[in-house]
Amino acid sequence: MFLADYIKSVYNGVTSLLKGMRMTGYYFVHPKEIITQQYPEVKQVLPERFRGEVVMTHNENNEHRCTGCTACELACPNATIKVVTRFDITPDGKKKKALETFVYHLELCTLCNLCIAACPTDAIRMAQTFEHSVYDRKLLTKRLDKPGSKLMEGVE
């Protein structure tokens, strides 16, 4: 009786093992079903909504859309963004807020998209870059507005 049970359990073990091995064998002779990507050689095209880092959009005349309202700075949970503003005197003698520098700390950013949702003028967007490794941590603190850029006409 004991021997019959023993032989039965061995038989069951071997058959279920073979069932599993059949699956392994199937994938061995069907290399088309392998989905591994050869990453550094072949780079995947990332979707347009992918959150890589925050960038500021500039047009061909080196103009941006940021009015310096600091809505993104207030929306950010980690103090990633620091907007430095100045006051310009308009021709009719009024003071007007304008962007001086837009400082972005990539090392603090969690890519939560709240700053982009908060921006009223679509001045910033997410870029699809993801290879952010650098040797010096200071390189991760970036200035997003290009030097010499100014506010686009008609953006309030």
Next chain:
Amino acid sequence: MIEEVGTTTEGDLIINVGPQHPSTHGVLHLVITLNGETVKNVEPRLGYIHRSIEKMCESLTYRQFIYVTSRMDYLSSHINNQACALVVEKALKIEVPERAQAIRVLMAELTRMASHLLWWGALGMDVGAFTPFFHAFRERELINDIMEETCGTRLTMNYMVPGGVMADLHPDFQKKVKEFITMFKSKIDEYDTLVTGNIIFQNRMKGVGYISGEDALSYGCTGPVLRASGVKCDIRKLAPYDGYDKLQFEEVIETGGDSYARYLVRMRELKQSLSIIEQLLDNIPEGDFQAKTKAVLKPPKGEFYTRVETARGELGVYVISEGGLTPYRIKFRSPGFSNLSALHHMTKGSKIGDLVATMGTLDLVIPDIDR
């Protein structure tokens, strides 16, 4: 409290498993008292990944604190975000558009499937099978791609906002999900061939780590752990949120109470989630994806509580508002903590090899336990 590692006066061996151990799925530290190979006592030690998320949330506004909760139970981060969005909506009495609700349910069920797939692969590793991990990750990768396309990130999405979702569905969403469903349906039988029907796996699971329904309730277990002991506890059925009451799905109940029952509950839940997605996919209502809310959210003074069903069980969010910009106090009732507390009861008197297998069926995510 056991302070020393060595032998007790009765000659039992005290050993540490973790905090850096491959079978504990993270930085979980277990102090185990062993008599030979028999487990006499299991004592979990926590705090290795404590980031004081509850305290952190108190300094963030009602829009900002949602993203932190993705980092608690990172495998069902959508559902965590949904719970937080729901509690803010409850406090401010915001009506969520039907389209936003449908998108939320679709995303939550996709997340549940991804989470269960990862659990299935990791459980295979716990009992000594390496192949399931690759099979599970192949399907999970497709879900992650769908998430990446619509939400922008793969794991910590921050897609749910108070009043709806952050962006509308990607135009390719329905096509991609349909491809995933056809692919998944052709592959789910492989899972049964590879693991469920395997006699070695069944011997490791059946009759191991038994807990009765009463005991599981008294330990505060929720989710698949409690449902495997035959107790109805699905929040999607008990207190429907985000339009779950309009959907046809079955609450999965098993009565075995052992590791194998917990395994079967999750495997059957995969199919239920798939049926929910199929029902909704072609019937997403038209309309706004986000309700119009004020730029600054200020809930009235009071206490608010919502609960949702994550992949692991019941997640409760309790908020005390003083009427200001930030919450006065936030408390999360996480499913993992209560499920872990029943581990001692399940494994007392079993062999040490079964401890790892039982722990695998609890589906522990350590950041969810520690917060």
